[in-house]
Amino acid sequence: MTNRSISQDKNDYRIVVLGSAAVGKSSLLTRFIHGTFKDSYSPTVEDTYRRVVTLDSSVCTLHITDTGGSHHFPAMKNLAIKRGHAFLVVYSLANRRSFLSLETFHAEIVSVRNTLSMVPFMVVGNKCDIKEREVSESEGLALAKKWGCSYIETSAKHDFQVRKLFEELLYLEKRHSMTLEVGQGKGKKSQVTRPQKPVQQSEPQLHKQPESQLHKCMLM
Template sequence: MPEQSNDYRVVVFGAGGVGKSSLVLRFVKGTFRDTYIPTVEDTYRQVISCDKSVCTLQITDTTGSHQFPAMQRLSISKGHAFILVYSITSKQSLEELKPIYQQVLAIKGNVEAIPIMLVG
């Protein structure tokens, strides 16, 4: 996590159509989008209370495709926490998270100090 700062970057990864944007929009805006609109990359800011202080989450909703590997590496290098999303009806979407997790390991090094959440 960043030192001396209350700003945290959370990056959401997963295959196309697994619900990354719906999950993020539900958290940030309290709405649910049930239609599929492909995302290249969207960023949202959410102010939350954490440990009796105010924190800002910068949430990056990434593309579901692997067309932009440079953007993926940049998102990982800047990220403080990661949410890996898959569809419970698609084993393939879970398998697609393995190389992303490996890339987080390679870029961040010791992931024991980095929050990583798997969401189905």
């Protein structure tokens, strides 16, 4: 089963975000979707966010699932993993335990999908704005190299490389399966590691939806 065959709608693209509690998964998604940030922490069960991008000269809807605390509901998490087209595993650069837990999340994805060789997958070190780091950049790069995926450091608080994170993920989908053709326009490329030499291409166009069309829904 290929990652594209999972979707019922070719214009839907499902991204699954995994990571320990309080690493900033919801903050990254809120920053990306709404352009806002909240300092307060609220535990998440499982939320899905949407954003529209231009792919192959047509509109594609990103469905981004924040698995949050769904470890209490393994069936719900496994369904999200099974349906996902791409994956982000997020940790806090200020929390070593959250970095070590990535092995568990990676194993969970592999146990459901069997392989990630043709699936866009990225390691994300969030909260790079915090001065007291517990995980070095070299450790994040080494883990990404071990898994053969890309690595990027972000700050949801300061909106650092949040947009680039999702542009890179779509770029990886383009490179792996060649099913998503990039739309009009260009943007700066992310400063991330790539296991292969990339080809030169345009970046996807991310569209800001009217506030009335932006929404977040709870999956039951």
